[in-house]
Structures are given as C-alpha cells and as structure tokens.
Amino acid sequence: INAEYMGGQPDHCMTNPTTMQVLNHNVKRQSGRQAQLDNIQSAKAVSDIIRTTLGPRAMLKMILDPMGGIVITNDGNAILREIDVTHPAAKHMIELSRAQDEEVGDGTTSVIILAGEMLQMAQRYVEDQIHPIKIVNGFMSALDDAVELLGTVAHPLDIDNRQELAKVVCSCLGTKMVSRMDELMSNLAIDAVRTVTTLDKTSGKTEIDFKRYAKVEKIPGGEFADSRVLSGVMLNKDVVHPRMQRRRTAPRVLLLDCPLEYKKGENSINVELKDPNNFELMLRLEEEYVKALCDDIAKFKPDVVFTEKGLSDIAAHYLMKSGISAFRRLRKTDNNRIARATGATIVHRTDEIQEGDIGTKCGLMEVRKIGDEFFVFLDECKEPKACTILLRGPSKDLLNEIERNLLDAMNVVRNLLVDPRVVYGAGASEMAVSAALMEKSKSIVGVAQWIYQAVAMALEVIPRTLAQNCGANVIKLTTELRAKHAKGASPQWGIDGHKGVLANIAELGVLEPFAVKVQTLRTSIEACCMLLRIDAVVSGIAAKKESGGSSAPPPENEEMGEAA
Numbered sequence: 001i002n003a004e005y006m007g008g009q010p011d012h013c014m015t016n017p018t019t020m021q022v023l024n025h026n027v028k029r030q031s032g033r034q035a036q037l038d039n040i041q042s043a044k045a046v047s048d049i050i051r052t053t054l055g056p057r058a059m060l061k062m063i064l065d066p067m068g069g070i071v072i073t074n075d076g077n078a079i080l081r082e083i084d085v086t087h088p089a090a091k092h093m094i095e096l097s098r099a100q101d102e103e104v105g106d107g108t109t110s111v112i113i114l115a116g117e118m119l120q121m122a123q124r125y126v127e128d129q130i131h132p133i134k135i136v137n138g139f140m141s142a143l144d145d146a147v148e149l150l151g152t153v154a155h156p157l158d159i160d161n162r163q164e165l166a167k168v169v170c171s172c173l174g175t176k177m178v179s180r181m182d183e184l185m186s187n188l189a190i191d192a193v194r195t196v197t198t199l200d201k202t203s204g205k206t207e208i209d210f211k212r213y214a215k216v217e218k219i220p221g222g223e224f225a226d227s228r229v230l231s232g233v234m235l236n237k238d239v240v241h242p243r244m245q246r247r248r249t250a251p252r253v254l255l256l257d258c259p260l261e262y263k264k265g266e267n268s269i270n271v272e273l274k275d276p277n278n279f280e281l282m283l284r285l286e287e288e289y290v291k292a293l294c295d296d297i298a299k300f301k302p303d304v305v306f307t308e309k310g311l312s313d314i315a316a317h318y319l320m321k322s323g324i325s326a327f328r329r330l331r332k333t334d335n336n337r338i339a340r341a342t343g344a345t346i347v348h349r350t351d352e353i354q355e356g357d358i359g360t361k362c363g364l365m366e367v368r369k370i371g372d373e374f375f376v377f378l379d380e381c382k383e384p385k386a387c388t389i390l391l392r393g394p395s396k397d398l399l400n401e402i403e404r405n406l407l408d409a410m411n412v413v414r415n416l417l418v419d420p421r422v423v424y425g426a427g428a429s430e431m432a433v434s435a436a437l438m439e440k441s442k443s444i445v446g447v448a449q450w451i452y453q454a455v456a457m458a459l460e461v462i463p464r465t466l467a468q469n470c471g472a473n474v475i476k477l478t479t480e481l482r483a484k485h486a487k488g489a490s491p492q493w494g495i496d497g498h499k500g501v502l503a504n505i506a507e508l509g510v511l512e513p514f515a516v517k518v519q520t521l522r523t524s525i526e527a528c529c530m531l532l533r534i535d536a537v538v539s540g541i542a543a544k545k546e547s548g549g550s551s552a553p554p555p556e557n558e559e560m561g562e563a564a
Helices: 033-049 076-080 088-103 108-127 132-153 162-173 179-196 277-298 313-321 332-342 396-418 428-441 447-459 461-469 474-484 514-532 556-563
Strands: 028-031 061-064 070-073 197-199 206-208 214-220 228-230 233-235 247-249 253-256 304-307 325-327 364-370 373-379 387-393 421-424 493-496 501-504 511-513 536-539
Touching: 033 076, 033 088, 033 108, 033 514, 033 536, 070 076, 070 396, 076 088, 076 108, 088 108, 088 514, 108 132, 108 447, 108 461, 108 514, 132 421, 132 428, 132 447, 132 514, 162 179, 162 396, 162 511, 179 197, 179 214, 179 228, 179 387, 179 396, 206 396, 214 332, 214 396, 233 332, 233 387, 253 332, 277 313, 313 325, 332 373, 387 396, 396 511, 396 514, 421 428, 421 514, 428 447, 428 461, 428 474, 428 493, 447 461, 461 474, 461 493, 474 493, 474 501, 511 514
Parallel strands: 214 387, 253 304, 304 325
Antiparallel strands: 028 536, 061 070, 197 206, 228 387, 233 373, 247 364, 364 373, 421 511, 493 501
C-alpha cells in the first residue's frame, strides 16, 4: 500500500524498510482501489436482483425463507430482507432499503437501483485514479442541486380533495400486485390514516401513528370486496363464560391490566395445613378476595370488561351474574387501541376505578364467528382514534402481499398529509432533474463537472428500467425522452409503463409524493459516498471466547517466577 495514499509518509522517508506481521494469518484484508472496486461490484449485484421489480409490468420474486415459508412479492424491502448475503457492502445496501421503508414507506426498490447505478458511474473515476474524496464532494454538491431542482418541478396537492389524494395513492399501487383493486385499497388507506390522525395540543403537530393504532387483521376466505376499515377495533377473542351476552348496544367499556384471580406466588410455594378445616378456610378466603374484585367492578355497572391478565372461573361466574361480558389476556397494544377507540382509560387496580375511566363511545359490541374463529367487534364508535382494517382473500400468501401493499399506500397518505407536495412519476421527475444537472455541469470547471454528468446519467436509470421491464426499445425511448426534457421544455413527459411509449404524465395522472423522491435521492447518493470512502475491508477477526479468560499464553516472566 502506498503510505502517501494512506495518510502516512512517502516511501523514500521510511528509515526501516523491513516487513512486519501485524494481523493474524487468518485475517483477510483488502485495501486501496481494490476494496472500493469490490464494494462497487457487490452493491451492483444487489441492485441487479431487484431491477426487474420496478414499474407496473414488474416481475415477482418467490423466496423460500429459513422456516420453510414462501414469500411472493415485488416489494424491494420484502425481497432483500429475506436474502442472506456475506459481503459487508451488500449488507449495507440492504440496510438502505430498510431505512427507506422506515422513513417514508415507499421507494424501496428505486433507492437500491439508483444507488447501484451511482456506484457504477463512479467506478470509471475510481479506476482512473481520481481520489475518492473529490468524487464524494462532487456527489454531495450534485445532491444539493438535485434536491433544489426537484423542488422547482413539485406542485402542491389539495389534501382535502379525496379524489386527488386517491389518485396519488393509486399511482403508488399501480406497480403492486393489487393494482387491479387500486380504488378499494386507496379508500382503505385513506380511511385508516385519517382515522388515526390526531393533533398534539402541546406542540401543535399532527401525529399519524398507524403502525400502532391501525391494526391489519387478515382472515382467509371471502372476497377482496369484503375488506373494510372498521370504525372501531376487532380482536380474535371470545367471552370467558358461555352464558355471557355476545351482543350489546352502546356498551360501557372498562379496561384493566390487573389479574382478576387470586394472587399467585412467583415461585413454587408449599402450604402445610395441620387442621383440615383450614383448607376450607383458605378456599373461602380466595373466593372472598376474587368476589371483592368483582364487586369493585360491578359498582360502576360496566357492560364489557377487558383485562390484559388472567381471569379465573370464580371471577367469570360473578361477572356473569352481574350481567357483564368479560374478555381476558389481551395484548397491551390491543388494549391501547380499544382505549383510543372507546374513550376508556386503562385502570391498574380495581379499587382505583372511577366513572371517568369507563368508555362510552362504542356503539356496538358483538362477538361473531368467521370461519372457525370467534372475533369480538367494537364497532360504530364515535370519532375513534384507532381502527382495524379487515382484509379478506383466498389465501394467506396473497393476504400477506396485500398487507404489504396496503402499508405502502398508508405511508403515501401519511407523507402527503405531512408534506402535501407531489411530483410527476413514471421517470418524468428523474429525467427533468437529470437534464437540469447536465445543463448545470457546463458551467462547472474541473473534476466536479464529470461527477455532475455522472449523477445526471445515473438518474436516467429509472425511466430506462421502466422501459426495459415492459419490453420496449430502451435506447430509442431514452433518446426521445432526453430530447423532450432538453433545456427543461417538457418536465411532465415520462414512460408509460403499461404500453412502453412516451406519455404526458400529467394526462396519465401518475403522481408521487415529493418526500419520497427527496428521500430516495438523499439515501442513494449518501450511501454511495459512504461506500466510496471505504479504503480497507478487514474480515476473519476471531470472536472473543465467552468462557472468560484469554487464549493467549501467560507472560514469560510469570512462568519463570513460578518455576523459581
């Protein structure tokens, strides 16, 4: 390795030219240009895996997971998280898709394709011995200009207009497996997100937490058209006693997270009774304790009781005699959603129950049997801030894919409610930014001009891949589209992913959230810069032994001392 490149002194300044063995023989090390080129090749390999899953004519991938299950999808994040890779740069690319999914929920395929193309464009400059820092600086300057240029082609969206909002969501679903049901899925996504949207009174910010308060329940059977958003919550539970009522109108709901049974010891406890009468006394005390819990509940005359902990048979008997329907062993998340939907407050002890803790916003409580399972519905709630999305379909695999697509659609709605700006999709916005960057590069002098041109050419990979996946003439379409966008004349022209021809995207109505496009650009270019700044990859480091103690031999002086 050249010491000057590694930040040390030049070769002619070294006084001791002897070679030293510093690392273990088992350690593999790559450094310099070779490490950068290997990182680029592994990142391109990951990009090529999901390149065919972009666009409305996308192909599907069938993946066998380690547990023997099958995943059939064209979602980039769902594909990559099931793939086991060994190269660290490939693992970093997979993390990009996960980060994109957590941040904006869409564009997971585009970010990987774009990052792979950026690295491919940077490869020629690495091979030409241009210093990586100069390439990185050029990429970051191009990123700032690309985000600024993308803002000029964005236009606002009226989020109060449901039809315009649904049009953007349908554009997102157009590349998914559920594209034929885009109207139904868009309505489900809009209804669910608007239901859980709340305004924080202290900060004044809009809070949209659909991952916690909008639960998706998948029940095989029925038709897709039977899917709907409940104005309340649905749980896979049945009443604890067969004589309890399974239907109540306008119920009073009480939520608990304490057990309705006699307290048990944490460890095994042995009780020795010398008098046989004491056994009956112990049973009577236990029954009196449970009856006292039920009396505390019955004072406030609730119709339905939910508890996160256990509920004994004695408690079920007393609650049934009081005319109360009870459900036990709820998840904490389910209890929180019921509280948001019914206006109830979760109580920790039965002697602390107050009238204000009872939820009265629920219009109907009913236990229904769907297939072989019983489900309790808390429906017709007034202004619920939590909901359940009921999905019906022919098979579990298909329902899993519909759930992934629905979550993407809900993320799109969330992004639009937070930042109501949209850009043209189908490669139009990427091509417009590419043409503007290419024009701007003419005013830049030095290496940065080449980097700007590389970023501009890399952005063309999105419309090029769209044309390739629908079987069109890629070179002809790309050239015609480049001519349309020359000098910013027609920023709304893109690729019709169904027919494989040029189209006016404004007339097609293919729109995408501005936040998703900006996040895609930032994530892909910043990841590319990080990989280019890596100049050494060290692997084969031995793990530390868990038994404590080192495997190294003791120092010689200690051995000599013991021998003496």
